[in-house]
Amino acid sequence: MARTPSNMIPLGTQAPDFNLLDTVSGKKLALQNLKGDKATVVMFICNHCPFVIHVNAELxxxxxxxAERGVSFIAISSNDVVNYPQDSPEKMTIQAEKEGYPFPYLYDETQAVAKAYDAACTPDIYVFDADLKLNYRGQIDDSRPGNGLPVTGKDLRHALDCILENKENTQLQKPSIGCNIKWKTSD
Structure with missing residues (x-):
């Protein structure tokens, strides 16, 4: 199991816009229509990554x-489905239903959105404020498959609480660790 850290892009970065297929509704959905009143969480995940499977229930x-506090959640899969067919849009639909995702699960077929966010791994988490400025990026918590620590979501919850309480997040932001995004190879 390869361990790839997330790229810690600068806080304050504006969220790159997108318009992607939601594998649950079958509709194209744009960031501007999905963003939350208080905060927006953009998560790069996939179906088969053990790191994502480990935190799915907590997500x-x-x-x-x-959700009822004005925070919107958006999941995106950018993996190459030719070489990783288990991450196909059809299988994303099944995964979203199986896990009970209360958020859209978008398919980034061209991988342009993952590149715009400088996403590197799954899960890769980005928290934006009401103005879509980056407020947090990194791990959900310290738990990883096999390390014995419980999945609590404490780092992500803390970041969201800081935004909702209008407090500065002074906690150290640690990169997420997960499987690398499965990039398409050029011909």
Whole structure:
């Protein structure tokens, strides 16, 4: 299991816009229509990554807990489905239903959105404020498959609480660790 850290892009970065296929509704959805009133969480995930599987239930719990507080959650898969067919849009639909995702699960077929966000791994988490300025990026918490630590979502929850309480997040922001995004190879 390769361990790839997320790229820690500068805080304050404006969220790159996108318009991608939602594998649940079958509709194209844009960031501007999905953003939350208080905060927006953009998550790069995929179906088969053990690091994502490890935190799926907590991502659902956090999304359910914060949705009514003006926080929007958006999941995006950017993996190459030719070489990783288990991440195909059809299988993304099945995964979203199986896990009970309360958020859209978007397919980044061209990988342009992952590149715009400088996403590197799954899960890769970005938290933007009401103006879509980056406020947090990195891990959900310190738990990883096999390290024995419980999945609590404490780092992501803390980042969201800081935005909602209008407090500065002074906590150290640690990169996420996960499987690398499966980039398409050029011909």
């Amino acid at each position: 659902v719990a956090i999304a359910n807990a914060y």
